[in-house]
Amino acid sequence: MRVPLLDLQRQNLPLEAELLDAFRRVVRSGQFILGPEVERFEADAARMAGARFGIGVSSGTDALLVALMALGIGPGDEVICPSFTFFATASSVARLGARPVFADSCPECFNIDPAAIEPLISRRTKAILPVHLFGQAADLEPILAVARRHGLAVVEDAAQAFGAEYRGKPVGALGDFGTVSFFPTKNLGALGEAGLVVTNDPALAEKARLMRNHGMQPRYYHRTIGGNFRLDALQAALLAVKLPHLEEYTAGRQRNACFYQSVLGGVAGIQPPTTHPDRNHIVNQYTIRVRDGRRDALRRHLDERGIASEIYYPVPLHKQECFRPFHPISSLPVAEALAEEALSLPVFAEMTEAERNRVAAAVAEFAAA
Numbered sequence: 433m434r435v436p437l438l439d440l441q442r443q444n445l446p447l448e449a450e451l452l453d454a455f456r457r458v459v460r461s462g463q464f465i466l467g468p469e470v471e472r473f474e475a476d477a478a479r480m481a482g483a484r485f486g487i488g489v490s491s492g493t494d495a496l497l498v499a500l501m502a503l504g505i506g507p508g509d510e511v512i513c514p515s516f517t518f519f520a521t522a523s524s525v526a527r528l529g530a531r532p533v534f535a536d537s538c539p540e541c542f543n544i545d546p547a548a549i550e551p552l553i554s555r556r557t558k559a560i561l562p563v564h565l566f567g568q569a570a571d572l573e574p575i576l577a578v579a580r581r582h583g584l585a586v587v588e589d590a591a592q593a594f595g596a597e598y599r600g601k602p603v604g605a606l607g608d609f610g611t612v613s614f615f616p617t618k619n620l621g622a623l624g625e626a627g628l629v630v631t632n633d634p635a636l637a638e639k640a641r642l643m644r645n646h647g648m649q650p651r652y653y654h655r656t657i658g659g660n661f662r663l664d665a666l667q668a669a670l671l672a673v674k675l676p677h678l679e680e681y682t683a684g685r686q687r688n689a690c691f692y693q694s695v696l697g698g699v700a701g702i703q704p705p706t707t708h709p710d711r712n713h714i715v716n717q718y719t720i721r722v723r724d725g726r727r728d729a730l731r732r733h734l735d736e737r738g739i740a741s742e743i744y745y746p747v748p749l750h751k752q753e754c755f756r757p758f759h760p761i762s763s764l765p766v767a768e769a770l771a772e773e774a775l776s777l778p779v780f781a782e783m784t785e786a787e788r789n790r791v792a793a794a795v796a797e798f799a800a801a
């Protein structure tokens with residue numbers, strides 16, 4: 433039996449008729465960029481994120497760019513973000529001419545360590561950019577408190593965490609901006625590229641909307657320099673078909689994670705992810721730590737048995753060649769350890785019981801050897 437990391441066909445094919453209806457509707461409408469399909473989806477998705485405003489954009493990466501541009505981040509500014517995250521978190525800062533300043537992570541939940549932030553604040557710091565990694569909220573309360581003390585903006589990178597909660601509230605609109613990705617591997621995945629910016633602040637929403645469309649208002653009058661970060665009507669229409677199923681997709685992932693937790697909890701050399709009781713972890717990834725330098729051996733063991741796994745992420749950002757100019761030679765021990773020990777297992781909602789049994793048994797068997 434082969435177990436893939438993700439099987440999008442199992443999620444999308446049961447909705448094929450509705451997806452084709454949505455496609456047909458968009459073809460017949462003749463409106464392919466922004467427009468009513470996008471506006472409808474923005475409203476529904478923003479509601480889901482507990483936000484007053486949602487701005488549909490072309491990807492999670494562009495959502496970050498739009499949010500940072502709307503905050504006026506630019507050359508000479510610094511933005512504090514985790515090092516153990518996907519590249520786009522920090523590249524969006526650097527692409528605007530600002531400097532990403534890398535903070536270390538929490539060894540249990542893998543998110544930015546709130547205690548690591550304040551010592552990194554300088555007079556150039558403009559914002560903090562926590563990431564809700566793998567679908568679990570970062571510890572926002574101390575992050576928001578430090579931001580308030582120093583007058584900094586907070587952008588939540590919720591690319592992997594649409595629907596996640598922190599102390600009973602959806603993530604995204606707890607800071608100034610939240611940014612979401614609908615890349616197909618996410619809990620809510622488009623059939624292409626798509627993203628969303630959310631905020632509760634009407635002035636910031638207005639700026640983000642301007643930035644998404646060349647800073648243009650009215651047409652061909654440019655108030656500021658933005659870009660083309662617009663969402664396609666087709667992706668909005670397809671996402672609208674899948675949005676009502678998001679809770680069920682997430683519940684399936686949570687069930688699988690719960691099962692893994694029960695099997696792998698006491699297994700020597702394997703550290704399952706810690707889920708904080710005050711957060712609703714949506715399990716975009718189920719990521720274990722494999723101790724004693726055995727991560728790559730476990731990955732080979734799984735591969736030989738037809739079980740896919742992935743390393744998110746093998747190199748922390750402060751060690752990436754492109755970010756070396758931004759980061760002095762100091763080390764971030766937790767981020768570095770996570771890069772050597774993290775392994776993500778298949779956890780998609782549509783996995784069969786036999787598949788998840790097979791994955792858990794193969795990990796346990798490896799650990800016992």
Ligand SMILES: Cc1ncc(COP(=O)(O)O)c(C=O)c1O
Nearest residue numbers: 491492493518520521591613615
């Ligand atoms: C933490 C994080 N930020 C940003 C992004 C960028 O999103 P996209 O791939 O939609 O551009 C991703 C994508 O996986 C991500 O995981």
